[in-house]
Amino acid sequence: MRAIQRLNKGAGEPKGAVDRLFRLVEADLQHVNALILERMRSDVPLIPELAGHIINSGGKRLRPMLTLAAAQICGYQGLGHIRLATAVEFIHTATLLHDDVVDESDLRRGKAAAHVIWGNAPSVLVGDFLFSRSFQLMVETGSLRVLNILSNASAIIAEGEVMQLSAKGNIGTVEDTYLKIIAAKTAALFAAAAEAGAVIAQADELREMAMKSYGNNLGIAFQLVDDALDYSGREAMMGKAVGDDFREGKLTLPVILALARANAEEAEFWRRTMVQHTQTDADLTHAIHLIEKHQALGDTLARARGYADQACAALNVFPDSPMRRALNELAEFCVSRAY
Amino acid sequence: MRAIQRLNKGAGEPKGAVDRLFRLVEADLQHVNALILERMRSDVPLIPELAGHIINSGGKRLRPMLTLAAAQICGYQGLGHIRLATAVEFIHTATLLHDDVVDESDLRRGKAAAHVIWGNAPSVLVGDFLFSRSFQLMVETGSLRVLNILSNASAIIAEGEVMQLSAKGNIGTVEDTYLKIIAAKTAALFAAAAEAGAVIAQADELREMAMKSYGNNLGIAFQLVDDALDYSGREAMMGKAVGDDFREGKLTLPVILALARANAEEAEFWRRTMVQHTQTDADLTHAIHLIEKHQALGDTLARARGYADQACAALNVFPDSPMRRALNELAEFCVSRAY
Numbered sequence: 001m002r003a004i005q006r007l008n009k010g011a012g013e014p015k016g017a018v019d020r021l022f023r024l025v026e027a028d029l030q031h032v033n034a035l036i037l038e039r040m041r042s043d044v045p046l047i048p049e050l051a052g053h054i055i056n057s058g059g060k061r062l063r064p065m066l067t068l069a070a071a072q073i074c075g076y077q078g079l080g081h082i083r084l085a086t087a088v089e090f091i092h093t094a095t096l097l098h099d100d101v102v103d104e105s106d107l108r109r110g111k112a113a114a115h116v117i118w119g120n121a122p123s124v125l126v127g128d129f130l131f132s133r134s135f136q137l138m139v140e141t142g143s144l145r146v147l148n149i150l151s152n153a154s155a156i157i158a159e160g161e162v163m164q165l166s167a168k169g170n171i172g173t174v175e176d177t178y179l180k181i182i183a184a185k186t187a188a189l190f191a192a193a194a195e196a197g198a199v200i201a202q203a204d205e206l207r208e209m210a211m212k213s214y215g216n217n218l219g220i221a222f223q224l225v226d227d228a229l230d231y232s233g234r235e236a237m238m239g240k241a242v243g244d245d246f247r248e249g250k251l252t253l254p255v256i257l258a259l260a261r262a263n264a265e266e267a268e269f270w271r272r273t274m275v276q277h278t279q280t281d282a283d284l285t286h287a288i289h290l291i292e293k294h295q296a297l298g299d300t301l302a303r304a305r306g307y308a309d310q311a312c313a314a315l316n317v318f319p320d321s322p323m324r325r326a327l328n329e330l331a332e333f334c335v336s337r338a339y
Numbered sequence: 340m341r342a343i344q345r346l347n348k349g350a351g352e353p354k355g356a357v358d359r360l361f362r363l364v365e366a367d368l369q370h371v372n373a374l375i376l377e378r379m380r381s382d383v384p385l386i387p388e389l390a391g392h393i394i395n396s397g398g399k400r401l402r403p404m405l406t407l408a409a410a411q412i413c414g415y416q417g418l419g420h421i422r423l424a425t426a427v428e429f430i431h432t433a434t435l436l437h438d439d440v441v442d443e444s445d446l447r448r449g450k451a452a453a454h455v456i457w458g459n460a461p462s463v464l465v466g467d468f469l470f471s472r473s474f475q476l477m478v479e480t481g482s483l484r485v486l487n488i489l490s491n492a493s494a495i496i497a498e499g500e501v502m503q504l505s506a507k508g509n510i511g512t513v514e515d516t517y518l519k520i521i522a523a524k525t526a527a528l529f530a531a532a533a534e535a536g537a538v539i540a541q542a543d544e545l546r547e548m549a550m551k552s553y554g555n556n557l558g559i560a561f562q563l564v565d566d567a568l569d570y571s572g573r574e575a576m577m578g579k580a581v582g583d584d585f586r587e588g589k590l591t592l593p594v595i596l597a598l599a600r601a602n603a604e605e606a607e608f609w610r611r612t613m614v615q616h617t618q619t620d621a622d623l624t625h626a627i628h629l630i631e632k633h634q635a636l637g638d639t640l641a642r643a644r645g646y647a648d649q650a651c652a653a654l655n656v657f658p659d660s661p662m663r664r665a666l667n668e669l670a671e672f673c674v675s676r677a678y
Contacts, residue, residue: 046505098463102459102463120459121440122504125441125500126501128497132490133494135490136490138490144483148475155472157467157471158468158471159381161464165464
């Protein structure tokens with residue numbers, strides 16, 4: 001609850017946008033949090049120590065909430081969704097630990113990243129541990145279909161991360177490639193988290209596909225907004241370091257759009273900062289200026305809104321219910337947090 | 340075949356020690372190699388490029404051979420063991436990629452390690468990709484028990500690696516802790532590889548446990564010999580860098596034994612080189628001298644022989660057969676390669 005309140009406050013969006021979803025899954029989420037604590041235990045003290053650092057660092061538990069919500073909207077009565085949601089959070093946490101090593105980011109959710117405190121080696125290995133734990137939890141659900149969905153998603157996430165790495169500093173990255181990257185590295189887990197919740201509830205194919213589509217579109221909207229926030233002052237309030245993507249030479253949509261609309265001098269600026277990777281302190285400010293000048297932030301957010309709308313549309317196969325309304329609000333929140 | 344010939348040649352053990360096992364599983368192993376190539380494919384070119392570098396670098400395919408052999412000795416007639424053996428090799432390869440990042444080793448199987456060529460980031464991510472692929476393959480076997488065995492093993496491997504990391508430079512590491520570490524980081528996958536082969540063959544519990552015990556004991560013997568070779572001139576022939584463990588401050592059994600038998604001056608030498616971690620070029624030679632002086636290498640290998648004997652004893656639940664003899668020879672080879 002605290003994490004969500006903090007986020008709500010930080011993003012300054014209309015109060016209650018995620019609270020409704022949170023309240024609907026709150027009881028289940030408490031079980032998930034208890035299971036997270038139980039399963040990150042190990043006789044090797046460094047494991048719960050490092051895992052606890054990232055797991056308790058105020059994450060929103062958005063992905064496990066999706067699993068719980070999907071199971072609930074599909075009328076699930078069992079307990080398997082608790083394990084499943086925990087598995088989803090463990091996969092997410094494992095990728096965060098590995099990402100921070102890969103990106104050499106010093107901050108994660110406003111705290112020092114694990115690899116800064118303990119070094120790269122334990123971050124890689126504890127990530128592997130959590131990843132293994134997630135598969136143990138899935139095995140316990142007894143559902144091969146769930147294992148299928150989440151092992152596929154894991155492979156796609158890794159592919160997306162490598163794709164992003166290969167595209168780094170590549171000024172020729174186009175919107176299409178960028179969308180492929182974020183669909184793989186972010187939306188695949190959102191989609192799998194939601195789909196798996198429907199699968200464990202033995203929903204019919206139509207509802208399964210609806211939840212998968214909701215998760216996928218929500219994930220793309222979420223990442224678009226995240227990438228927009230990296231060039232916006234607001235993100236400083238959200239516990240992220242400002243300008244990370246810029247400094248790392250990650251070609252995200254705000255830059256891709258600004259570059260497509262750049263004059264010769266501006267194109268040279270992007271080439272120097274993103275390809276040659278020689279940056280001065282003033283460059284981030286200038287980058288933000290160019291992105292604003294060319295409406296690149298507004299257009300990125302407009303695209304995010306489009307995906308959020310598609311997410312909501314996917315839910316139309318379900319009759320109106322408090323949960324459907326809550327999921328619609330979540331999609332709305334994902335975009336509105338940028339304003 | 341080339342990999343095994345190279346190993347046989349390198350280690351200089353009696354010719355044919357592994358050839359018999361190899362011939363018995365050769366047809367299956369060709370299918371495994373084909374499936375490895377097929378499943379490491381990806382639209383992201385860096386993935387097969389980096390994965391191919393390590394997968395084609397002359398590994399012995401020992402672990403997948405164990406799976407194939409276990410399935411065969413338990414009378415398996417299906418095709419699931421091919422997928423299973425491929426999954427086992429992918430888990431192994433993923434841990435190698437991550438280990439090299441963790442250990443900062445520059446050499447792997449006599450070639451430049453992947454992270455030296457491509458950097459840490461892709462090594463971590465391609466490891467994650469192969470790990471995910473291995474679970475996809477297991478899902479395809481349709482066996483939840485196999486998934487259970489190998490997800491448990493993966494968690495234990497990660498725990499073992501973190502344990503090893505925590506023990507680094509800790510001069511108080513005792514033989515018991517060391518055995519726990521190698522049981523987790525190495526023997527767990529040998530045991531799981533063999534057990535899973537029996538499980539897919541629907542062997543009775545007695546045979547399942549026999550194969551698990553064979554794999555576990557073989558794995559411990561294998562790692563003991565590996566750690567002995569790190570202080571022996573022979574290893575230079577095996578494509579490993581000499582003295583890696585010493586330089587990294589890894590307290591392996593040869594050092595633990597030499598330290599337990601050290602006089603005050605020798606203890607100070609180990610403290611300086613392994614804890615303070617200040618080493619000169621001459622120190623490795625002196626370390627080898629102390630290890631030889633105290634019979635620590637001979638005693639390490641004697642323990643390895645004990646585990647190899649236990650591995651062979653476990654096979655007694657099976658009637659005599661060419662495969663049982665081949666597995667006995669493999670255990671013998673694991674120890675004899677040190678001489």
